[in-house]
Amino acid sequence: MPYGQGTRLPGEAASKLGHLAVIESPWVKSLVEDFESAPAVDGDPSKTVWQTFDPKEVVPLRGVWAVDGSFVPVRSEQKPPREVAFVKTALLMLDKAKLDVIDKDLPHPLLLRDALKDTGVQHATVFPLKNVRTSMGTNYDAVRNIVRDSMRVDQGGAYHDTMKWLAYRKWEPDSTARSPAFQCPHCRKDVDSGLDHDAETGLCPHCGGEVFLSDLWGFHMEMGEDSAPESLASSYMLIMEHLMLFTAVRLMWHHSDRSLVADTLFIKDGPLTLRSQYSKMVPNIRDFLQYAKVTGRPVHIIGQEKSGTFFDHLASIVRFAAPHNRGEPLTYAPLMHSYVHREVYRSPDVSNPYGLKTNWGEKMYVKVDPGAFMVLNVPTGNYKADSDWPTAGDLIGLSRILATLPSLVSHKFEGALYPVELANGIASMSSYPSATILQRFLEGQASR
Numbered sequence: 001m002p003y004g005q006g007t008r009l010p011g012e013a014a015s016k017l018g019h020l021a022v023i024e025s026p027w028v029k030s031l032v033e034d035f036e037s038a039p040a041v042d043g044d045p046s047k048t049v050w051q052t053f054d055p056k057e058v059v060p061l062r063g064v065w066a067v068d069g070s071f072v073p074v075r076s077e078q079k080p081p082r083e084v085a086f087v088k089t090a091l092l093m094l095d096k097a098k099l100d101v102i103d104k105d106l107p108h109p110l111l112l113r114d115a116l117k118d119t120g121v122q123h124a125t126v127f128p129l130k131n132v133r134t135s136m137g138t139n140y141d142a143v144r145n146i147v148r149d150s151m152r153v154d155q156g157g158a159y160h161d162t163m164k165w166l167a168y169r170k171w172e173p174d175s176t177a178r179s180p181a182f183q184c185p186h187c188r189k190d191v192d193s194g195l196d197h198d199a200e201t202g203l204c205p206h207c208g209g210e211v212f213l214s215d216l217w218g219f220h221m222e223m224g225e226d227s228a229p230e231s232l233a234s235s236y237m238l239i240m241e242h243l244m245l246f247t248a249v250r251l252m253w254h255h256s257d258r259s260l261v262a263d264t265l266f267i268k269d270g271p272l273t274l275r276s277q278y279s280k281m282v283p284n285i286r287d288f289l290q291y292a293k294v295t296g297r298p299v300h301i302i303g304q305e306k307s308g309t310f311f312d313h314l315a316s317i318v319r320f321a322a323p324h325n326r327g328e329p330l331t332y333a334p335l336m337h338s339y340v341h342r343e344v345y346r347s348p349d350v351s352n353p354y355g356l357k358t359n360w361g362e363k364m365y366v367k368v369d370p371g372a373f374m375v376l377n378v379p380t381g382n383y384k385a386d387s388d389w390p391t392a393g394d395l396i397g398l399s400r401i402l403a404t405l406p407s408l409v410s411h412k413f414e415g416a417l418y419p420v421e422l423a424n425g426i427a428s429m430s431s432y433p434s435a436t437i438l439q440r441f442l443e444g445q446a447s448r
């Protein structure tokens, strides 16, 4: 997803409310006055605890991988309109040594091309959303099969292998683990015992129907018999971003150079979160990262949130934090669960621990220089529900991550990371065929 317009860029300053008749009401008048005159605040109302980072004696990470995705729904002109969604994801490898010589503000196109040469892989697929029928079966079955086939088709099946690696805990030597439990797409009962170790398909113990390992994600739970919502495309994008990122992790984990995986920064666009039915893989992801940590091969991953609740909160308080001038040291603030509830969501009384089922990374604010701040997610391995958790020591590889960040900051957008920007360029809408061509494609399908 693209970076948003920053707050330091010129915005619309003129009053949009002054001409309203209702302004005569003293209540409305007072509201408008408060609204238009930013109240003076002396200090950070959230009392965020920022820590100063000292990069001395910390070795930055050598390689950088970034993953990003996008999707675009397309409707045909016919009645009733046919609708499909195209999804695209990209994984990009950057050699930091090559990246370091590139001017971050005015990148030289040839140097950039060199840094990117042969290092990006992309993946794309298309889903039927409405009024599209295949001769193979219902829309419901079409989507299940497209999910499975799409995961299997690229890179010699590497992404599908990564799903198996995560589901069957193949980082453990001699693992015999079964897959996590999931809902049968035919009878909607839970397949509690999961699938046999390493299986790609199995039979539902309740109805005998054939289930795929890729049904584990639960895409079918978002769908009706004959149509699928647009959210299906965003969910698939999210899952593919995870599979692509962990494919890079997996290949390095099993690489003969055993130091490689711990010497690399993996960046995902967006939070390290899998919500609702997609969260079934979260315990395995946490277990792997914990395993990697305790065996001395920590995996450095960050997720960057470029919009949303955390980003808005950080934007409202970041001016109170150092560094106030360029050249001053970077500061960071790991966010404890109590802080997230109290200051970010402003709902201190919630009963569920923050991120219990869904998050495989914890939140952290970083301010690199006066114009560059970001919301990052960093894994911890094991999760703790405590309200005063996590602290800096719980975030895997924090020092090396922080030592690497400054060289990755781009000044094209506020708080943008160069590798994410580049991955976004590959995965973005602009590299889709134009909407007209996609529509014609849809209409061409109709006449067959």
Ligand SMILES: [Zn+2]
Residues within 6 Å of the ligand: 184, 185, 186, 187, 188, 189, 204, 205, 206, 207, 208, 209
């Ligand atoms: Zn069943």
